[in-house]
Amino acid sequence: MLAKLTYLELKLLAREIIVPAVVLLLPLALLLGFGFQPGANKAQHDLGGQTAPEYMAALGVGIAVTILGLSILPTTLAGYREKGVLRRMATTPVRPAYLLMVQLLIYVAMAIAAVTILIVTARILFGTPVPERFPAFLAAFVLGMGALFGIGLVIAAVAPSSKAGTGIGMLLFFPSLFLGGVYIPREQMPGALRAVGDYTPLGATLKTMRDAWMGSEPRLVQLAIMAAYAPAAGLVAAKTFRWE
Amino acid sequence: MPVIDVRNLHKRYGAKVAVEDVSFAVEEGEIFGVLGPNGAGKTTTVECLAGLRAADRGTVSVLGLDPRRDRAELTRRLGVQLQASRLPDKMKVREAVELYASFYDRPAAPGRLIEELGLADQRDTRFGRLSGGQQQRVSIALALVGDPRIAVLDELTTGLDPQARRDTWRLIEDVRDRGVTIVLVTHFMEEAERLCDRLAIIDAGRVVAIDTPSGLVARVSPEQRVRFRPSAPLDDHLLRDLPEVRTVTRTGGQVVVTGTDGLLQALTSVLARNHIIAADLRVEQSSLDDAFVALTGRTLD
Ligand SMILES: Nc1ncnc2c1ncn2[C@@H]1O[C@H](COP(=O)(O)OP(=O)(O)OP(=O)(O)O)[C@@H](O)[C@H]1O
Ligand SMILES: [Mg+2]
Numbered sequence: 166m167l168a169k170l171t172y173l174e175l176k177l178l179a180r181e182i183i184v185p186a187v188v189l190l191l192p193l194a195l196l197l198g199f200g201f202q203p204g205a206n207k208a209q210h211d212l213g214g215q216t217a218p219e220y221m222a223a224l225g226v227g228i229a230v231t232i233l234g235l236s237i238l239p240t241t242l243a244g245y246r247e248k249g250v251l252r253r254m255a256t257t258p259v260r261p262a263y264l265l266m267v268q269l270l271i272y273v274a275m276a277i278a279a280v281t282i283l284i285v286t287a288r289i290l291f292g293t294p295v296p297e298r299f300p301a302f303l304a305a306f307v308l309g310m311g312a313l314f315g316i317g318l319v320i321a322a323v324a325p326s327s328k329a330g331t332g333i334g335m336l337l338f339f340p341s342l343f344l345g346g347v348y349i350p351r352e353q354m355p356g357a358l359r360a361v362g363d364y365t366p367l368g369a370t371l372k373t374m375r376d377a378w379m380g381s382e383p384r385l386v387q388l389a390i391m392a393a394y395a396p397a398a399g400l401v402a403a404k405t406f407r408w409e
Numbered sequence: 410m411p412v413i414d415v416r417n418l419h420k421r422y423g424a425k426v427a428v429e430d431v432s433f434a435v436e437e438g439e440i441f442g443v444l445g446p447n448g449a450g451k452t453t454t455v456e457c458l459a460g461l462r463a464a465d466r467g468t469v470s471v472l473g474l475d476p477r478r479d480r481a482e483l484t485r486r487l488g489v490q491l492q493a494s495r496l497p498d499k500m501k502v503r504e505a506v507e508l509y510a511s512f513y514d515r516p517a518a519p520g521r522l523i524e525e526l527g528l529a530d531q532r533d534t535r536f537g538r539l540s541g542g543q544q545q546r547v548s549i550a551l552a553l554v555g556d557p558r559i560a561v562l563d564e565l566t567t568g569l570d571p572q573a574r575r576d577t578w579r580l581i582e583d584v585r586d587r588g589v590t591i592v593l594v595t596h597f598m599e600e601a602e603r604l605c606d607r608l609a610i611i612d613a614g615r616v617v618a619i620d621t622p623s624g625l626v627a628r629v630s631p632e633q634r635v636r637f638r639p640s641a642p643l644d645d646h647l648l649r650d651l652p653e654v655r656t657v658t659r660t661g662g663q664v665v666v667t668g669t670d671g672l673l674q675a676l677t678s679v680l681a682r683n684h685i686i687a688a689d690l691r692v693e694q695s696s697l698d699d700a701f702v703a704l705t706g707r708t709l710d
Contacts, residue, residue, distance in 0.1 A: 166512060170508065170511075173500070173504055173508055176504075177497055181499070244497075245497070248494070248495040248496065248497070249493060249495055250496060252461065252491055252494060253489075254512075256484060256491070257484055257509060257512040257555065258481065258512055258513060258514075
């Protein structure tokens, strides 16, 4: 049953052609686009001492996780509620909570796919080293994903429709990218903005991932804050989630 | 013993009372209709049956189970088609039916079910591309795929064209003939009359009457009325002496006779004996519509 449900949900996601394209190909395109520019492989002061491909790989992971958490997750789940899919499932022996679980599982798998593709491509094409403090990198990735997916679940919990889910998601999506340092690298942001950005889920994720990549000690405060987002958001989502 | 027993069900949403006081019992193997105008509380009632909502007062028993407490067991034996419940647009018919089949221990065969529901040509069509009638049939398929003993169908034919509606009715009769008890929520008089063995008329959260369709009609007006134009002069006494006849009146060349059951047979045989032909013969009967108006004081829709 679970296998069938997962397989089918995966197929449905693949049929939304745009979704896998945006999550997997957009970050890859960014990596290639910046990585192939002349002089990209020199460490750049503007990027905190990282090379362009290394910086873009970390950025791509952040973008993929943000799109999954703040856009795809709330749109899909709120849509399932709006269509009555969750309610219909509630009349069968299988609890609709399984559907949420399967969805989360798929998004986690997609995020892992994105991070793998980016690290491997950067390594092969540009000789970018694999993140130096790998456990810290993994921790940043997992905690950041937990935070963003948790927030996505809160949106899905309260959004009355698929459109509303997309809307609220977008309301958080663009500021997240901005504060996280996706439009302007964090090193070039004004100090105040950077201070705020470092504690947003995406900002903290990007910063800790990049630190780990370069081999510097990740800041524990940042990791702790990221670790707090997921359970807090999860609790709110669980308390407010409406099945109909 | 009834398979469904609802006693003094009461349900409110905040301050809004959706179901005031509803009681009825459904016998095994019948098609039981729940008929009423918009907002009468039909959907709320069947959602309490299915265990989707907890009753505020009263008791509900389905196959001897408490829909809330024994929810897990109930879902195995009760199939539900919810009003306005859709599927993801990109899910194909076969995928949906097979997925829902995998939710049950002993499901119906998805392939056969798809064929029986006339969806064989659409098995690889996505839900979003189906016509309203086809989507409705997928919904019915999902309600039946667990091979339930009871199926609850809420607003099965709303939004369908007349042909699709008739096809769906035939389908429901087939399902009943296989021994499935059916609870059918509707606000179509014709549907209730055609399909239901018995029905409950619900208005403003209360049961107004429960009976067979013909019983409901007879309740409001047990009378039959026959009009005709006799081919030869006819003595009123000839008719008045019949035990089935109550009144005889004439308007122009027409004779209007009212009376009880068997009126028509009594009339035609007495006319035949007297070699009179009844031209323009019309039998007028009260309909379920009349019954509904008489019972609730308003028309449906
Ligand atoms: N979730 C809800 N929250 C608040 N009020 C509700 C809710 N669902 C139904 N109601 C109200 O309860 C009353 C009964 O609704 P219900 O859906 O049971 O009626 P119905 O007979 O099925 O109507 P219809 O023929 O339109 O389907 C209506 O006044 C409706 O507005
Ligand atoms: Mg209804």
